[in-house]
Amino acid sequence: MIGLNNNELKMLQSLPLNIKVGKSILRIKEFTSYYGIDGVYVSFSGGKDSSVLLDIVCKFCVLYGYKKVYVAFSDTGLEFPELKQFVGNYVKYLSLKHKIDVILDKVRPNMSFKQVVSKYGYPVISKKVSRSLHDLQNPTSKNVNIRNLYLTGITSTGRECKSRKLAKKYYPLINADFRIHNRCCDKMKKEPLHKYEKDTNRKPIIGMLAEEGEERKKAYMQHGCINWKRESCNPLGFWKEQDVLQYIWENKIPVASVYGQLIIIDGKFKFTGEQRTGCIFCMYGCHLEKGEDRRFIRLSKTHPQLYNYCINGGEYDEEGKWVPSNKGLGLGHVLDQINVDYKEVK
Ligand code: SF4
Numbered sequence: 001m002i003g004l005n006n007n008e009l010k011m012l013q014s015l016p017l018n019i020k021v022g023k024s025i026l027r028i029k030e031f032t033s034y035y036g037i038d039g040v041y042v043s044f045s046g047g048k049d050s051s052v053l054l055d056i057v058c059k060f061c062v063l064y065g066y067k068k069v070y071v072a073f074s075d076t077g078l079e080f081p082e083l084k085q086f087v088g089n090y091v092k093y094l095s096l097k098h099k100i101d102v103i104l105d106k107v108r109p110n111m112s113f114k115q116v117v118s119k120y121g122y123p124v125i126s127k128k129v130s131r132s133l134h135d136l137q138n139p140t141s142k143n144v145n146i147r148n149l150y151l152t153g154i155t156s157t158g159r160e161c162k163s164r165k166l167a168k169k170y171y172p173l174i175n176a177d178f179r180i181h182n183r184c185c186d187k188m189k190k191e192p193l194h195k196y197e198k199d200t201n202r203k204p205i206i207g208m209l210a211e212e213g214e215e216r217k218k219a220y221m222q223h224g225c226i227n228w229k230r231e232s233c234n235p236l237g238f239w240k241e242q243d244v245l246q247y248i249w250e251n252k253i254p255v256a257s258v259y260g261q262l263i264i265i266d267g268k269f270k271f272t273g274e275q276r277t278g279c280i281f282c283m284y285g286c287h288l289e290k291g292e293d294r295r296f297i298r299l300s301k302t303h304p305q306l307y308n309y310c311i312n313g314g315e316y317d318e319e320g321k322w323v324p325s326n327k328g329l330g331l332g333h334v335l336d337q338i339n340v341d342y343k344e345v346k
Contacts, residue, residue, distance in 0.1 A: 004221045009210060012238035017246050021056060024235040027225035028060045028205060031233035037061070040233070041070040041105070041202040043193065044091075046083040047277045048255050051090060052247050053207035053236055058098040068101035072196050072204075075106050076188045078113055078279035080303070086256035093254060105200075107192040113281060116187045118323040121179030122334050124283045125170065130182035132166045136174045178322035178334055188279075203231040209244070210237050245269030258302075274298070281310050281329060286340050296335070296342035311335075311342055 004012075015023070032040055042057050044050045054071060061069050073087050088104065095102045111119070121137075123130050132150040135143050145156040153165030173180060197204065210220035219227070220237040227234070236244070246269060248255060249262055260273025280303070286295055300307040314330015317323045324330050335342045 004224065006221075009217070009221055009238065013211065013240055015238075017243050017250070020239055020243055021059075021247070023238075024056055024225070025060045025063065027233060027235040028057055029064060031203070031205065031226055031235075032060070032064075032066075035203050035231075037066045037069065039202055040205055041072050041196075041200070043204045043206045044071045044073050044087065044104075045277075046073065046079060046087040046090070046256055048248065048259065049207040049209065049236060049244055051253060051255055052244050053205065054090070054094060054102070055247075055251065055253050056235070057205060058094050058100060058102065061100050062098050066100065068103055070103050070105065070200075070202060072105045072107055072193065074189055074192055075108050076113070076192075076279065077109075078188065078281055080256070080258045080274070080277055080280055081306075082258040083256045083277055086254075090254060105196065107196045109188045109192045111187055113184070113188060113279075114324045114329060116184050117179075117329065118317070120183040120187070121181035122283065122331070123182060123184045124173070124180055124334065124338055125287060126284055127182040127185065129166065129170055130180050130284075132164075133170065133173050133180040134182065136166070137176075137180060173337065176337055177316070177320065178337075184282075203233070205233045205235065207236045208234050209239055209241065211240055242269055245271075273302075280306060281331065283331065283334065283338070283340070286335070287338055289340075294341065296331075296340070300342075 012023075042050070042054050044054055057069055061067070071091060075084065091102045091104045109116075117123075121130070121134060124133075135147055136150060139147060149155055149161065149164050150166045153160060153162045155161050155164075193204070196202075208216055208220075210217040216237075220234065223229075223234075225233060225235050225237050245262060247253075249264075249269060255262070255271075256277065258274050258277060259271040262269060262271055264270070280299060289295060292298070296307065296311065299310070309328045311328065311332040312330070313325045313328020314322055314333050315325040322330060322333055332342060
C-alpha cells in the first residue's frame, strides 16, 4: 500500500463499503500487532469520521479478543458544544455495544484560541497562505529567500516553483492591521496530542480521508494507511465521505446532534444540519463558501451567542494590531478584509 498512484487510489476508493471495512480492520490489526493495544490510541474529535473510526476499532477489538481501547479527545474549546457533549456519551454507548472498555482521555492545549490569535495571528484563507503572509508581514534577514519565493515563485537556486507563489489578490493582507499565522493548528491540536503521545507512549489511529484535500491525498498516496516513520495509522484514508455516511446509516451509529438527521437525497446521503464540524471560529476556507454553505451565517442562526462572541469585540494592542478583546474575538473586522460576508440577512 505504499507509493500509490492516482489510479490505484481511485480503485481503492471505488471498492464497496463491506470490503473497505474489512481492509481497514486489517490495517488496524497490522498497526496494533506491532505496538500492542496499550501502545495505540484512537484520536477522536467527536465528528462523523472519527465516530465511524472508533466503532470500527471497537469491532476490531471484539474480533481479535482485545478488552479495551484508549481514546484521546482534544478539547480545544473550538468545538460545537453539542460535539463536546456527544463525546462522553458516544464512548459509553460503544463500551456497552461492544462490551469492551473504551477508555477516554481528554487533552487540552496550553493556550486558548484567543491567546493564540493575539500572540501569533488569525488563521485566514488556508494554512499555506497564512504561513506566507506571516513571513511577509515579518521580514527579517533570515527569511529573505522564502519571502522572495512567495512573491516571485522562484527559489534561491533559481528554480521555478509556482505552487509557492502567493496569489496577488492576497497582497493587501501583507499590510493588514492584524497578525496572520498558521500556528493555530500546532498550538491548539498538534502539540497537546504530541504531548499525550510522549506521556503515554501511545501511537495514534486517525480518521482522515484522502479525498479531503490535496495535502491529505498526497500523504495517503505516499504512505498508505500506515506511516511507519511517523508511527501513525490512518485506516479510513481510502474511504469517501459517502462511505462514512453509508456506514453511519447501515450501522445506525449515533452522531452529534449538530449534524441533524441523516437523509438520502437523489441517491446521496446528507445531513440535515452541519455537514462538517471543524473548529467553529476557524476562517480557513470560508472565503470559498457560498449561499447556505457560509459557516458564519449558519452559526448566526444555530448558535447566536457564539456568533456574537466570535464576530464582535476586538481592539488594537500596544503595537497597533487588531486582537481579540474581552467582548469577543473580533473576527468581523478580519472577515471584512478578506471579503467574507458574515452578516445574517434578516
Ligand atoms: S482548524 Fe483553524 S481554528 Fe482549528 S486549530 Fe486549526 S487553524 Fe485553529
